[in-house]
Amino acid sequence: MARCSALSKPSVRPDPVMASSTPVLAWSEWPCPLPGGGTRGESALVCDHSRRKRLLIIPALFEEGNRMRRITAEVMRRLGGAGIDSFLPELPGLGESTVALRAQTPGDWQLAMQGAAGHFGATHALAIRGGALVAPRGLPGWRYGMVSGASLLKMLMRARIVAMREGGIEETQPALLATGREKGLALAGYQLSADFIDEFVTLVPDPASPLADIAQDMVGGGALWLRAEPGEDEGQADALAAIIAMGLAT
Amino acid sequence: MAQTTDHMLRGILADVLALKPGQADALTRASGLFGHLPELDSMAVAGLLTEIEDRLDITIDDDEFDGELLETYGTLLGFVEAKRAP
Structure with missing residues (x-):
């Protein structure tokens, strides 16, 4: 999409810190606040060079999180090259988290993301798909x-109905x-x-969120969360990174 | 309307199946879907149905989607066209 490629090139300029190489992403542990008080270590993928602009990324949920993982990491690398640190925490019960998903609630996730924002000193947030429902x-x-949560739940229930049928x-x-x-449910492998x-x-x-909406037509191409199998799209990663880098440049 | 539905449905399948430009146009009514494409598993079918609902402004009930509905592109297109018929 011309609009996106035109946006991406001037805005994602190499940062002096990162100019000599592709930004490296690393794992980091952060103290995830627990609903009853205290913390537990959870992991996060980070691009942290102690820079002033610090973006917390709240990942897409469930299977969409897998489908969006690669583009999310690609956006982090691009932002790293443009002078922006970024942090992608695991949601408790998903990914590399050591706790059981069945012990979590959306409120716990929101508390966790609030804690991650504080720990990493986030100045901004990027919530992807259902991540917006638990954003700090x-x-x-x-x-x-x-x-919406209902829409994601509907897809998970349909997947189960198709499989059971x-x-x-x-x-x-x-x-x-x-x-x-009443009792809880296993949907697409998620308890x-x-x-x-x-x-x-x-x-x-x-509706009163301070987060600005990025629609798919701003990014171009077919949404990667729709893909039957995880995919990648450099143009979409460029466009997303450009939107964020331009927003943080002002 | 029928052409628009066909065009939009091909667009959705292109997004779900990661088809390159032009590949979606090559789908015929006999092209197999569920059971023919390994990547089109139950989760992908659920996403496909929900996207069809959203983009084509129809509602698909639980008892309407089964293996037969998604057997070929033609059966899916016929179903959606009937749903969108005035």
Whole structure:
């Protein structure tokens, strides 16, 4: 998309710190606040050179998190080259986290992201897809491809219905949701508690959020979270990084 | 309307299946989908159905999607066209 390539080249300029090489991403441990008090170590992918502009990235959720992982890392590398540090924490219960997903609620995730923002000294946030539902409050920044909790849950329930139907078992979304709210539910391999489902299905992106919306037509091409298999797109990574770098340049 | 539905549906499949420009145009009514494309698993089908609903402004009920609906491009297109018919 011409609009995006025109944006990307002038804005993502090499930073003196990173000019000689491709920015390296590293793992870092951060103290994740727990709902009852205290903290537990969780991991994050970081590009940290103690720079002034520091972006917390709240990842897409569930299977979409896998599909978006590569472009997220590519955006971090591009931002690193443009003088912007970035931090991609794991959500408790997903990815490399050592705790069980069934013990988490969306409120726990929001608390975790608030803690990550404080620990890493984030000045801005980029929430990807369902990540916007658990973004820390108060930070300016962006939300890309925002989606409601009900919509994500619907996709997960449909995946289960399709899979079960292949085995001759009929299920419906209303029945699954009722069961999930009462007892919890395994959806596409994700063990979600009753409390999680009850809370998550009501979540919608905050209309008063300070995060500016990035629609897919600003990034160009087909959204990577739709891909049947994880994919990559350098043009989309360029465009996303350019939108953020230009926003932080002012 | 029918041409628009066809065009939009090809666009959605291009996004889901990561088809290169032009490849979606090569889909025929007999082109196999679910069960023919290994990448089109239950999660991908769920995403495909939800995207069809959003972009084509229709509602697909639980009892309407099964292996037959997604057997070929032609069966899927026929279903969506019927849903969008005035």
